[in-house]
Amino acid sequence: MSVEDTTGKVSCFHQTETKDHRVCHHAEQCRMYVIGHLDIMRYFQKAFRRAQIPVSYSQGFSPHQLMSFSSPLGIGLSSDGEYMDLTLDQVEDADRIVEQMNEQMNEEIRVRNLTILKDDARPSMAMLAACDYMIAAKPDKTSFLERVDLEELVHRFMEQSSITILKKTKRSEKEVDIRDNIYHLSTGLEQLQGHTGMKYGESCLEGSAYRPLLYMQLTAGSVVNIKPELVLEAMAAFAGDTFSFLDVQIHRLEMYGEYVFFRNTMSFAAFVRIR
Numbered sequence: 001m002s003v004e005d006t007t008g009k010v011s012c013f014h015q016t017e018t019k020d021h022r023v024c025h026h027a028e029q030c031r032m033y034v035i036g037h038l039d040i041m042r043y044f045q046k047a048f049r050r051a052q053i054p055v056s057y058s059q060g061f062s063p064h065q066l067m068s069f070s071s072p073l074g075i076g077l078s079s080d081g082e083y084m085d086l087t088l089d090q091v092e093d094a095d096r097i098v099e100q101m102n103e104q105m106n107e108e109i110r111v112r113n114l115t116i117l118k119d120d121a122r123p124s125m126a127m128l129a130a131c132d133y134m135i136a137a138k139p140d141k142t143s144f145l146e147r148v149d150l151e152e153l154v155h156r157f158m159e160q161s162s163i164t165i166l167k168k169t170k171r172s173e174k175e176v177d178i179r180d181n182i183y184h185l186s187t188g189l190e191q192l193q194g195h196t197g198m199k200y201g202e203s204c205l206e207g208s209a210y211r212p213l214l215y216m217q218l219t220a221g222s223v224v225n226i227k228p229e230l231v232l233e234a235m236a237a238f239a240g241d242t243f244s245f246l247d248v249q250i251h252r253l254e255m256y257g258e259y260v261f262f263r264n265t266m267s268f269a270a271f272v273r274i275r
Contacts, residue, residue, distance in 0.1 A: 036075055068085050128255060141247040144236050145214055165178055181218060186215050187213065195217065203251065
């Protein structure tokens with residue numbers, strides 16, 4: 001399913017199949033980016049009940065719907081590529097479920113599609129390996145990225161053998177080299193599409209006053225997860241400038257899982273769309 005935030009966040013979720021798992025792809029539009037993850041989960045829980053979707057529940061003392069997001073979208077971000085795993089009690093027609101869901105949703109959060117998966121399919125959260133992002137300047141804001149030599153800056157920035165940032169967690173701070181975790185960085189959508197082989201279609205930011213400036217693909221997942229803000233902070237420091245999160249809109253375009261295949265006894269890894 002795809003869902004879109006009124007503040008510029010788009011999320012997608014998938015529903016899988018065993019009791020019957022399905023993966024839903026959804027989008028959250030730009031006016032909803034200030035809505036937190038827990039509120040988004042409650043929104044979907046209520047929508048499932050109103051739409052009378054046969055969602056499975058846990059069997060503990062406090063039963064809850066069996067659903068999970070691939071990578072919860074942070075507050076302030078928007079997206080066109082979010083995914084959710086959902087378990088159903090019985091198999092239903094996927095297209096009909098999408099219709100039922102959208103009938104109960106507001107115009108800012110919409111389900112795009114739903115995919116039925118095999119019983120042994122890995123959870124989307126476990127598959128996640130990379131994400132694509134678009135960085136756009138907000139209306140009436142000025143970013144350090146709005147410069148005539150941006151393409152040259154990106155080239156010099158990516159030529160570095162290491163890019164060290166200070167990564168903060170709840171308990172500590174440590175320096176991390178993220179150079180190998182930046183798979184792509186460019187100033188044009190065509191360059192990103194050439195790198196990924198994807199056609200992203202129309203974004204919820206298109207036709208608005210947001211000005212796209214930068215496109216990137218970064219490592220994502222439970223082991224290593226690189227936020228776009230860290231890359232932008234490193235770029236600003238490299239350019240001798242400062243970065244403000246409030247000056248730009250970070251928009252997620254797509255998520256990828258890692259697919260490992262074997263050829264001539266050697267293993268290779270490639271990125272594929274989560275579902």
